[in-house]
Amino acid sequence: MSPTEPTPQASDPAPEAGGSSLQSPTLxxxxxKRFEPSTYEQVWQRRWAEAGxxxxxxxxxxPSFCIMIPPPNVTGKLHIGHALQSTLQxxxxxxxxxxxxxxxxxxxxxxxxxxxxxxVERQVEKEGTSRKALGREAFLERTWEWKKEYHxxxxxxxxxxxxxxDWTRERFTLDEGLNRAVRExxxxxxxxxxxxxxxxxxxxxxxxxxxxxxxxVETKTVQGKLYHVSYLIEGEPGDPEGTGExxxxxxxxxxxxxxxTAVAFHPEDERYAHLVGKAAILPLLGRRLPFVPDEMVDRxxxxxxxxxxxxxxxxxxxxxxxxxLPGISVIDKTGRMTPEAGPDFAGLTREExxxxxxxxxxxxxxxxxxxDHVHNVGHSQRGGEAIEPLVSTQWxxxxxxxxxxxLAAVEDGRLRLIPDTWGxxxxxxxxxxxxxxISRQLWWGHQIPAWYTADGKTIVAHDEEEAVRLAGVxxxxxLTQDPDVLDTWFSSALWPFSTLxxxxxxxxxxxxxxxxxxxxGHDILFFWVARMVMSGLHFTGESPFxxxxxxxxxxxxxxxxxxxTKGNVLDPVDLIEEYGADAVRFTLASLDSPxxxxxxxxxxxxxxxxxxxKIWNATRFALxxxxxxxxxxxxxxxxxxxxxxAPERWILSRLSATAAEVxxxxxxxxxxxxxxxxxxxxxxxxxxxxxxxxxPALLGSDADRKLRPRIGDVLLSVLDQALRMLHPVMPFLxxxxxxRLPGREEIHPSTICLAPYPQANAVWRDEAVEAQMDAMxxxxxxxxxxxxxxxxxxxxxxxxxxxxxEAFLAxxxxxxxxxxxxxxxxxSSRAWSTSDGGPEDLVAGxxxxxxxxxKGGDEAAExxxxxxxxxxxxxxxxxTHAQLADESFLAKAPAPVVEKRRAALAQMEDRRSSxxxxxxx
RNA sequence: AGGCCCGUAGCUCAGUUGGUUAGAGCGCUACGUUGACAUCGUAGAGGUCAGCGGUUCAAGUCCGCUCGGGCCUACCA
Numbered sequence: 001m002s003p004t005e006p007t008p009q010a011s012d013p014a015p016e017a018g019g020s021s022l023q024s025p026t027l028x029x030x031x032x033k034r035f036e037p038s039t040y041e042q043v044w045q046r047r048w049a050e051a052g053x054x055x056x057x058x059x060x061x062x063p064s065f066c067i068m069i070p071p072p073n074v075t076g077k078l079h080i081g082h083a084l085q086s087t088l089q090x091x092x093x094x095x096x097x098x099x100x101x102x103x104x105x106x107x108x109x110x111x112x113x114x115x116x117x118x119x120v121e122r123q124v125e126k127e128g129t130s131r132k133a134l135g136r137e138a139f140l141e142r143t144w145e146w147k148k149e150y151h152x153x154x155x156x157x158x159x160x161x162x163x164x165x166d167w168t169r170e171r172f173t174l175d176e177g178l179n180r181a182v183r184e185x186x187x188x189x190x191x192x193x194x195x196x197x198x199x200x201x202x203x204x205x206x207x208x209x210x211x212x213x214x215x216x217v218e219t220k221t222v223q224g225k226l227y228h229v230s231y232l233i234e235g236e237p238g239d240p241e242g243t244g245e246x247x248x249x250x251x252x253x254x255x256x257x258x259x260x261t262a263v264a265f266h267p268e269d270e271r272y273a274h275l276v277g278k279a280a281i282l283p284l285l286g287r288r289l290p291f292v293p294d295e296m297v298d299r300x301x302x303x304x305x306x307x308x309x310x311x312x313x314x315x316x317x318x319x320x321x322x323x324x325l326p327g328i329s330v331i332d333k334t335g336r337m338t339p340e341a342g343p344d345f346a347g348l349t350r351e352e353x354x355x356x357x358x359x360x361x362x363x364x365x366x367x368x369x370x371x372d373h374v375h376n377v378g379h380s381q382r383g384g385e386a387i388e389p390l391v392s393t394q395w396x397x398x399x400x401x402x403x404x405x406x407l408a409a410v411e412d413g414r415l416r417l418i419p420d421t422w423g424x425x426x427x428x429x430x431x432x433x434x435x436x437x438i439s440r441q442l443w444w445g446h447q448i449p450a451w452y453t454a455d456g457k458t459i460v461a462h463d464e465e466e467a468v469r470l471a472g473v474x475x476x477x478x479l480t481q482d483p484d485v486l487d488t489w490f491s492s493a494l495w496p497f498s499t500l501x502x503x504x505x506x507x508x509x510x511x512x513x514x515x516x517x518x519x520x521g522h523d524i525l526f527f528w529v530a531r532m533v534m535s536g537l538h539f540t541g542e543s544p545f546x547x548x549x550x551x552x553x554x555x556x557x558x559x560x561x562x563x564x565t566k567g568n569v570l571d572p573v574d575l576i577e578e579y580g581a582d583a584v585r586f587t588l589a590s591l592d593s594p595x596x597x598x599x600x601x602x603x604x605x606x607x608x609x610x611x612x613x614k615i616w617n618a619t620r621f622a623l624x625x626x627x628x629x630x631x632x633x634x635x636x637x638x639x640x641x642x643x644x645x646a647p648e649r650w651i652l653s654r655l656s657a658t659a660a661e662v663x664x665x666x667x668x669x670x671x672x673x674x675x676x677x678x679x680x681x682x683x684x685x686x687x688x689x690x691x692x693x694x695x696p697a698l699l700g701s702d703a704d705r706k707l708r709p710r711i712g713d714v715l716l717s718v719l720d721q722a723l724r725m726l727h728p729v730m731p732f733l734x735x736x737x738x739x740r741l742p743g744r745e746e747i748h749p750s751t752i753c754l755a756p757y758p759q760a761n762a763v764w765r766d767e768a769v770e771a772q773m774d775a776m777x778x779x780x781x782x783x784x785x786x787x788x789x790x791x792x793x794x795x796x797x798x799x800x801x802x803x804x805x806e807a808f809l810a811x812x813x814x815x816x817x818x819x820x821x822x823x824x825x826x827x828s829s830r831a832w833s834t835s836d837g838g839p840e841d842l843v844a845g846x847x848x849x850x851x852x853x854x855k856g857g858d859e860a861a862e863x864x865x866x867x868x869x870x871x872x873x874x875x876x877x878x879x880t881h882a883q884l885a886d887e888s889f890l891a892k893a894p895a896p897v898v899e900k901r902r903a904a905l906a907q908m909e910d911r912r913s914s915x916x917x918x919x920x921x
Numbered sequence: 922a923g924g925c926c927c928g929u930a931g932c933u934c935a936g937u938u939g940g941u942u943a944g945a946g947c948g949c950u951a952c953g954u955u956g957a958c959a960u961c962g963u964a965g966a967g968g969u970c971a972g973c974g975g976u977u978c979a980a981g982u983c984c985g986c987u988c989g990g991g992c993c994u995a996c997c998a
Contacts, residue, residue: 031957226998264998296998298998301998376996591933595925613960618958691957785965787964886979892978893940894940
């Protein structure tokens with residue numbers, strides 16, 4: 001906010017800060033010529049933590065803003081994608097904090113069931129033991145130890161990034177409170193009939209030995225084979241030789257034929273209608289396979305006959321259900337063949353069995369041909385091996401009703417997806433959703449709150465005590481708890497409210513729920529976002545956040561996905577070490593444009609580090625050169641524009657315009673454009689122009705200074721507000737530099753983190769001075785260019801037909817000359833004549849005449865350049881003439897557009913005549 | 922198989938509801954070091970906006986098709 005427009009302030013210093021400045025040791029020393037982020041970044045992070053300024057004590061009456069961190073894997077390491085997401089989350093939370101809101105960024109970690117268990121398994125295997133040998137209790141103890149050991153890593157890395165999380169509210173998906181929420185959710189869903197236990201076909205990972213959900217299966221296209229196998233048709237009873245008729249089925253998985261119980265064909269397939277009531281004989285095992293007609297079969301594919309393996313293929317499972325066919329398990333949970341596969345195959349792996357089945361089929365003359373065949377095979381996302389569809393008893397959650405709710409929430413705007421192109425994907429997935437298999441045969445996770453009695457009853461309860469009561473047994477000893485744990489995403493789905501104390505109606509829940517925005521990668525839209533929305537709507541009646549900002553994937557400089565095997569992984573910790581966290585943050589934020597992946601080039605980070613150096617040095621210059629007693633001004637009357645010279649009025653106007661734009665860009669999650677505005681304001685407008693315009697007064701005599709009242713105050717105040725505007729993106733540098741500004745303690749006594757965010761200030765907007773300055777800037781640039789090209793003596797004449805502009809130029813004559821390093825400058829109201837010699841030009845209504853003598857230079861090249869420029873103008877003038885002669889353009893285009901074209905035409909014609917006289921002279 | 926996104930300067934990308942001669946950063950070229958910054962300054966070169974067709978007074982922008990790249994979803998044995 002600007003000093004003129006007070007809003008609720010976060011300016012009350014945290015008690016620990018004691019109202020005094022948070023001193024950084026580096027503040028004691030002179031500012032070095034170069035900035036060195038590593039000298040102050042972590043110093044500030046520690047100071048801020050010690051002062052507790054990110055610990056939220058909600059102030060009643062203020063708006064709340066809350067972001068839940070997408071909890072990283074507790075034993076993991078932050079990758080560059082986390083760095084991007086953390087940057088954006090921190091940016092938003094710092095922005096809202098500076099706007100005086102109750103701004104909470106709640107950190108935490110995820111127990112990440114499979115991933116963590118695998119890591120610990122690998123560790124104990126290195127010690128020569130195994131998970132199973134240790135037993136559940138001992139293994140879990142090891143896993144908790146592991147968690148404790150690595151837990152601090154995530155915080156440390158977030159600290160490096162400058163994350164302003166409230167660590168007093170940190171949560172872990174397996175901690176007591178969240179476990180309570182998980183049990184509550186499970187019991188409620190069960191009592192509503194949405195969670196059930198049953199025997200169904202699931203995606204089984206033989207390596208992990210657990211069921212996984214549909215989402216954890218990745219379909220990969222593989223080059224496989226299609227085996228054509230001939231089956232004999234069973235003869236009439238009492239006819240042991242059979243009819244001699246053969247049929248041919250095609251399969252990509254011959255080993256599953258050992259579990260076949262039928263052969264299917266399309267009900268309308270004339271070729272096979274006569275087979276109804278008959279059966280085929282399964283080669284190798286001699287099992288009788290009835291023929292069944294079923295719509296599932298595609299008549300065009302293969303022979304139009306499909307072998308049915310109810311227990312090892314999801315389609316076949318459905319067919320078998322429809323026709324009452326039995327199923328036979330021939331593959332077990334470790335991926336080996338069962339005794340039911342027959343003595344020749346029992347104990348073999350799936351792969352070995354395939355080879356042996358094919359061998360035996362070939363030997364028996366049943367293998368007709370083998371074709372190459374490209375098909376899709378589901379693979380385990382974690383284990384990497386082919387998923388085995390298996391029938392097993394699992395817990396399922398019927399999410400169809402919740403999915404409809406989630407769909408509606410996006411449709412009616414309670415939840416915004418950003419960018420909104422994700423709406424279609426959202427709709428497609430949610431309207432085709434299937435029951436969610438939520439049980440996992442793992443140990444690390446939330447154990448399912450279900451108990452079994454000796455006589456086979458299932459009791460679902462919040463805890464053992466309740467289970468004993470409900471079961472009507474004497475003690476827990478008579479009950480066995482389900483050994484399985486819940487899918488990790490089941491607890492993550494509750495994250496936005498379980499972290500705030502749900503199911504208890506806590507103060508935090510009231511203050512911060514629903515949360516404001518979720519920032520995460522689009523890769524977990526279904527895994528996590530959709531499930532949070534579903535459970536949020538179901539349990540709280542509200543979307544858990546008002547908006548989801550989905551970021552792209554961070555790629556390498558060439559746009560290639562980062563991967564360890566390619567060796568193109570950029571580690572945020574390394575990048576911070578080399579460039580500083582602020583530069584990394586600025587880069588990531590400025591690359592976040594909607595719906596795009598993010599190519600990260602270290603050269604670009606270096607560019608933004610240079611920007612940091614620019615900020616550093618601009619401040620260093622200001623502090624060294626401002627007049628005695630100059631200070632940051634807070635109140636508007638201290639910087640009344642009426643007293644100020646044009647450059648001061650101009651930069652304050654630009655500052656105000658920038659604040660308005662940045663506000664709009666942050667509001668709409670256009671972090672890239674906000675960063676670009678900030679960059680261009682600071683470097684392009686403040687440094688390149690305003691500071692240059694200030695130099696004659698700051699470095700010159702008292703007389704020079706008299707012409708520029710309050711110049712020091714203006715420079716410091718603009719710096720102050722620019723730093724505050726930049727703070728959410730570059731927290732460390734802005735704090736380090738801002739602390740040195742005299743008078744900044746009136747903005748906030750201890751830290752920029754709690755200083756108000758600058759807002760547009762209408763009294764500073766000055767369209768007239770902006771127009772005049774724009775014209776001057778254009779003219780200065782043109783003069784520099786002409787002088788550079790022609791190598792003339794630096795003597796220049798300006799003229800303009802506009803009296804207002806002429807007066808302005810006359811007033812700024814000294815500055816104009818200094819910006820172009822001119823020896824002399826004349827300003828007049830009339831054009832110079834060709835006889836005055838020298839090239840001329842006309843930009844933004846200002847005529848330019850070079851009055852200085854030739855000092856050499858390539859005359860032919862100059863003429864060629866002029867000619868080219870005139871040619872371009874000719875073309876454009878001709879086009880514009882044609883357009884303005886077009887009746888339909890004049891009739892249909894809006895008047896302002898026509899007016900603009902007319903004005904443009906006049907300008908182009910004026911300019912052309914100027915350039916022509918240059919050529920003539 | 923269906924859906925989505927992308928194709929703009931050497932590279933990576935902006936470009937709001939269609940409206941001046943299409944922008945930025947990096948890279949490149951020339952010049953510049955009387956003290957904020959060489960992590961710098963000044964200026965410059967560089968684009969038939971993938972292609973074709975359509976709508977419109979007007980298209981990088983809207984529509985259709987084609988080509989090229991990427992992603993997601995999907996049970997064809």
